[in-house]
Amino acid sequence: MQIQWYIFLSVALFCIGIIGVLTRRNSIIVFMCIELMLNAVNLLLVAFSKMHLMNGAAKYPALATDAQLFVFFIMVVAAAEVSVGLAIIVMMYRNTHSVDINFLNRLKN
Amino acid sequence: MSAIQLIYLVPLLPLVGFLINGMARNTLSKTATSVIGCGVILLSFIISLTVFFQVNKEGFTPQVVSYFDFINAGKIQVHFAFQVDQLSSLFLLIITGVGFLIHVYSSSYMHEEESPHFARYFAYLNLFVFSMLLLVLGANYLIMFIGWEGVGLCSYLLIGYWFKNVEYGNAAKKAFIMNRIGDLGFLLAIFWMLQAFGSVSFLDLFNPSFGAISSISAINSPTLVGISILLFVGAMGKSAQIPLYTWLPDAMAGPTPVSALIHAATMVTAGIYMIARSNLMYTLSPITMTVVAIIGLATAVFAASIALKQNDIKKVLAYSTVSQLGYMFLGLGVGAYTGAVFHVMTHAFFKALLFLGAGSVIHAMHGEQDIRKMGGLSKHMRITYLTFFIGCIAIAGIPPFSGFFSKDEILAGAFANNPVFYVIGLGGALLTAFYMFRLLSLTFFGKFRGTEEQLHHLHESPSAITIPLIILAVLAAVAGLFGIPEFIIPNAHWLDHFLDPVFAQSKALISHHELSHGTEWTLTVVSSVLILLTSIWAYKKYAAYKGEAAPETGFGKVLQNKWYVDELYDAIIVNPIKSFSIFLNRVVERSGIDGLVNGVGRGVNYTSRQIRLLQNGQAGTYILMMVLGIIVLFIVQIFSR
Numbered sequence: 001m002q003i004q005w006y007i008f009l010s011v012a013l014f015c016i017g018i019i020g021v022l023t024r025r026n027s028i029i030v031f032m033c034i035e036l037m038l039n040a041v042n043l044l045l046v047a048f049s050k051m052h053l054m055n056g057a058a059k060y061p062a063l064a065t066d067a068q069l070f071v072f073f074i075m076v077v078a079a080a081e082v083s084v085g086l087a088i089i090v091m092m093y094r095n096t097h098s099v100d101i102n103f104l105n106r107l108k109n
Numbered sequence: 110m111s112a113i114q115l116i117y118l119v120p121l122l123p124l125v126g127f128l129i130n131g132m133a134r135n136t137l138s139k140t141a142t143s144v145i146g147c148g149v150i151l152l153s154f155i156i157s158l159t160v161f162f163q164v165n166k167e168g169f170t171p172q173v174v175s176y177f178d179f180i181n182a183g184k185i186q187v188h189f190a191f192q193v194d195q196l197s198s199l200f201l202l203i204i205t206g207v208g209f210l211i212h213v214y215s216s217s218y219m220h221e222e223e224s225p226h227f228a229r230y231f232a233y234l235n236l237f238v239f240s241m242l243l244l245v246l247g248a249n250y251l252i253m254f255i256g257w258e259g260v261g262l263c264s265y266l267l268i269g270y271w272f273k274n275v276e277y278g279n280a281a282k283k284a285f286i287m288n289r290i291g292d293l294g295f296l297l298a299i300f301w302m303l304q305a306f307g308s309v310s311f312l313d314l315f316n317p318s319f320g321a322i323s324s325i326s327a328i329n330s331p332t333l334v335g336i337s338i339l340l341f342v343g344a345m346g347k348s349a350q351i352p353l354y355t356w357l358p359d360a361m362a363g364p365t366p367v368s369a370l371i372h373a374a375t376m377v378t379a380g381i382y383m384i385a386r387s388n389l390m391y392t393l394s395p396i397t398m399t400v401v402a403i404i405g406l407a408t409a410v411f412a413a414s415i416a417l418k419q420n421d422i423k424k425v426l427a428y429s430t431v432s433q434l435g436y437m438f439l440g441l442g443v444g445a446y447t448g449a450v451f452h453v454m455t456h457a458f459f460k461a462l463l464f465l466g467a468g469s470v471i472h473a474m475h476g477e478q479d480i481r482k483m484g485g486l487s488k489h490m491r492i493t494y495l496t497f498f499i500g501c502i503a504i505a506g507i508p509p510f511s512g513f514f515s516k517d518e519i520l521a522g523a524f525a526n527n528p529v530f531y532v533i534g535l536g537g538a539l540l541t542a543f544y545m546f547r548l549l550s551l552t553f554f555g556k557f558r559g560t561e562e563q564l565h566h567l568h569e570s571p572s573a574i575t576i577p578l579i580i581l582a583v584l585a586a587v588a589g590l591f592g593i594p595e596f597i598i599p600n601a602h603w604l605d606h607f608l609d610p611v612f613a614q615s616k617a618l619i620s621h622h623e624l625s626h627g628t629e630w631t632l633t634v635v636s637s638v639l640i641l642l643t644s645i646w647a648y649k650k651y652a653a654y655k656g657e658a659a660p661e662t663g664f665g666k667v668l669q670n671k672w673y674v675d676e677l678y679d680a681i682i683v684n685p686i687k688s689f690s691i692f693l694n695r696v697v698e699r700s701g702i703d704g705l706v707n708g709v710g711r712g713v714n715y716t717s718r719q720i721r722l723l724q725n726g727q728a729g730t731y732i733l734m735m736v737l738g739i740i741v742l743f744i745v746q747i748f749s750r
Contacts (some may be wrong), residue, residue: 021732101728 006047013040027089027099031082038078042071112159113172113193119156119201120242122149126235134228142224143216146231150212150238154205157198164198165607171195173248173312180251184307192248192311196611199450200245200382203457207374208238210577214465215366217573218472230270230364237263241375245382249310250299253383257295257347260376261288267371268363277362284356291346291353295383298339305332315389317614322390329394337390337397341404344380348434351408355675357431361423365468368423373430373460378453381437385611388446392615402442402526406533409435411672413540417547418661418668421478422467425548429504430460432541436519439534444619445522446612447605451592452519454604455511458588459503462581466497469570469578470552474563480551484654487553489567492575494553496582501549503585505542506640508633514589517633521594524632525624535636542640546647554652594633596626 013036020033045067052064093099126149130142137145163169171194180187212234219230240259247253262285269281302309306321314322325333344350349357360372371377384391384401391398409432416428433456440449471478473490487494503510506517516538524531557564569575593601600606609616624632661669670676 018736022729022736025729104726104728 003047003051006043010040010044010047013037013043025100025102027092027101030101031085031089035078035082038074042074045071045074112156112163113174115156116160116174116191116193116246117176119153119160119205120239120246122153122156123235123239123242125149127232127239130228130235131232134225134232137224137228139220139224139227142228142231143212146235147209147212147216149235150205150209153238153242154202154209157201157205160193161198161202164193164195169195171312171610173310175248185303187249187251187309189252190248190310191246191252193246194611195608196382196385196450197245199454199608201242203454204238204241204245204375207457207461207581208241208370210580211366211370211374211461211465214369214468214574214577215364217571218366218468219364230267233263233266233270234367234370237267237371237376241379244379248312249308250295250302251309253386254292254295254299257343257379257383258292260371260379261285261292261347264288264360264371264376267367268360270363270367274362280356280359280362284360287353287356288346291343294339294342294346296343298336298343301332301336301339305336311386315387315614320389322393323614325393327393329396333390334394334396337387337394338400340383340387340390341397341401344383344438345404346380348377348380348438349408349431350380350404350435350438351411354408354412354431355678358424358427358671361421361427365423365464365471368427369461369464369468372427373464374457377430377434378437378457381434381441381449381453384438384441385446385450388441388612388615389618391441392444392618398442398444400442401438402523402530405435405438405440405442406523406530406537407435408432409439410533410537410540411435413537413544414668415671416544417540418665419544420481422470422480422483422548422552423464423478425480425544426460426463426467429463429541429544430456432537433460433504436516436534436537439523439530440519443519443522443526443530444615445519446615447592447602447608448515448518448522450608451604452515454591455503455515455585455588458581459500459510459512459585462496462500462578462585463504465574465578465581466493466500469493469574470497472570472574473567474559475566477559477563480548481654482559483552483557484555484559485553485557486567490569492569492578496575496578497553498549499582499586501545505545505644506538506636507542507644508637509589511585511587511589513637514592514594517636518592518594520636521624521629521632524628531632535639538636539639539643542643543647546644547651550648550651551654554648555654558655594629596629 017033017035017037017040020036021030024030024033049064049067049071052061052067089099092104096103126145129145130137134142171192173190173192175188175190177189178186179189212231215230215234219227222230237260240256240263242256244253244256244260247256265281265285268284269278271277272281299309302314306314308314308321312320314320317323322333346353357372357377361368363372391401412428412431412435416425416432419425419428433452437449437452437456440446440452469490470483470486470493473486473493474483477483499510503512506513508514520531520534520538523534557567592604595602660666667673
């Protein structure tokens with residue numbers, strides 16, 4: 001398959017993520033959208049890695065393996081982030097009985 | 110071990126005394142303080158004495174003891190070094206000797222002060238002696254300048270010793286500021302010397318074989334004239350010459366022993382020491398010599414005329430000091446260097462004696478300083494009276510007391526240079542005799558004019574006060590024998606012989622037109638007779654003074670108000686500066702600088718109030734901003750390729 005399809009897919013996923021973060025007020029959905037963006041990037045990295053490895057005459061074969069390493073890093077960080085983020089959301093819900101991010105504007109003024 | 114190797118102890122001991130008395134002032138008892146304060150000076154004096162005897166030996170050559178590099182930058186090298194020669198050893202003796210007597214005197218005079226203040230007084234006094242010793246021992250102008258500034262500082266601290274009195278504080282400030290004006294001249298002279306000769310050490314400048322100035326043969330070279338004039342400006346400030354003399358009479362605000370030590374015997378003679386030290390430079394620039402002689406003479410007569418009408422016992426002595434310093438500068442200006450140094454020595458004795466005597470009188474009168482309210486004290490204070498009397502004769506210049514010899518030597522030098530100088534100088538000497546005997550009569554003769562209570566408490570001072578008086582009186586009486594002029598007994602001028610190596614180069618340059626012995630005899634006899642007659646006249650005139658208080662009129666009023674010099678300075682210097690300061694404060698400071706600073710504050714305040722509105726607390730907005738920012742960065746990235 002051509003590399004551009006992978007790019008289109010990840011751009012689409014990334015844009016969905018951005019739009020979701022910008023428009024939704026439910027913090028769980030915002031959170032999911034952030035994950036979506038991270039995974040769009042992961043997908044792109046894997047696709048490029050595959051492209052480099054398939055092409056025997058690739059200029060920098062090391063880049064291909066580096067990209068996969070990055071993917072794992074991102075997944076680990078994302079997992080850690082999810083646990084912290086969800087914990088925050090749980091605490092937020094316990095204190096305010098809501099997960100609306102616009103509710104948290106007490107720092108204003 | 111030679112005493113000269115111990116020379117560092119001479120200034121170090123007073124410094125140690127200063128540190129002990131200064132730091133432990135709250136714990137030391139008064140007795141301990143005075144023992145430490147006097148003891149260190151006594152030790153210094155003993156070392157100075159052994160140094161002096163070593164210097165006095167035949168074939169002694171000046172020695173420079175160098176301790177460490179003080180400044181070492183490029184071609185400029187200044188060592189922290191002491192120079193021991195005839196001139197400095199003589200000054201060492203005067204400073205430590207008279208200093209010791211005054212310390213002993215102070216231990217009794219200041220006894221009513223509270224213990225910490227008593228210790229503070231002695232600490233300052235020791236610091237002063239340290240600075241003064243540094244001044245005369247320094248082997249270059251820079252070390253001399255350190256001492257020079259040190260004595261100025263101590264003078265400030267001691268004039269303002271009773272700092273709770275605002276007047277006294279102002280007098281201290283006045284002294285300090287006037288001294289600073291002079292010091293600026295001195296400092297510029299040092300810079301100029303470094304620039305012109307690359308060195309400020311006396312040896313590099315004045316050594317007969319390789320000295321930078323000794324090798325100059327041109328008379329009145331602009332560099333030398335400039336440097337010597339600037340040095341003289343420094344001397345004007347420190348030694349209270351016209352136009353910078355007005356601080357000295359005000360400096361009488363300090364305790365009387367301080368006036369005796371700092372403002373009569375030692376510090377104010379620093380200017381004479383400096384010029385005597387640089388005598389070659391002055392000899393090579395006759396223009397400066399003339400300036401020095403004229404200013405000295407003018408000061409001598411001017412200050413003497415003011416002293417005629419002063420009624421404060423210390424003020425009379427203060428103006429008398431200014432006047433005597435004028436004589437010393439006259440001596441320097443006409444090339445009678447030995448005479449000037451001789452007068453420094455005799456003046457240190459008799460003026461310290463007079464001030465200490467005045468202190469004894471003030472002590473007995475419970476702080477009264479107005480001579481119109483004294484009188485008849487000779488019956489109550491025999492020792493003070495007799496010693497004061499000797500001081501009076503000495504300063505008036507009646508033979509054979511010390512002032513006669515030194516003043517006569519200066520006047521003879523003036524006559525050899527220019528007879529007009531001699532006539533004016535003799536006029537000043539007559540004024541001196543007049544005001545001194547006026548002071549003596551008003552204080553010690555006639556009827557007592559104070560209150561009954563003061564009369565009841567009149568008493569002779571304790572022995573810590575009278576013994577220094579007696580020693581100084583003996584010195585004031587016989588010190589003249591160190592300088593008996595040639596025409597009376599040939600080759601008996603010990604001081605001239607002693608100081609010969611210091612002034613040898615100058616003497617070779619000054620064209621001597623020797624006075625014949627006949628002329629000298631005539632001059633001496635004429636001046637002595639005139640002085641004697643004036644003294645007797647003044648005594649007769651004021652012994653019968655009853656205390657009538659007719660207000661002064663005409664010229665007397667001008668004299669009583671000190672020629673309105675203070676008022677003149679106020680009008681032309683102080684007040685314009687004050688108005689300018691007020692202008693700077695009100696206009697430049699308040700609306701200019703304050704406006705700018707406050708404006709910046711207000712501006713920041715306003716903009717932040719506006720920008721603050723961006724922080725609306727909506728997480729969505731922040732994320733939108735972030736995304737927009739990233740997009741902008743992408744666009745920049747794309748288009749900057």
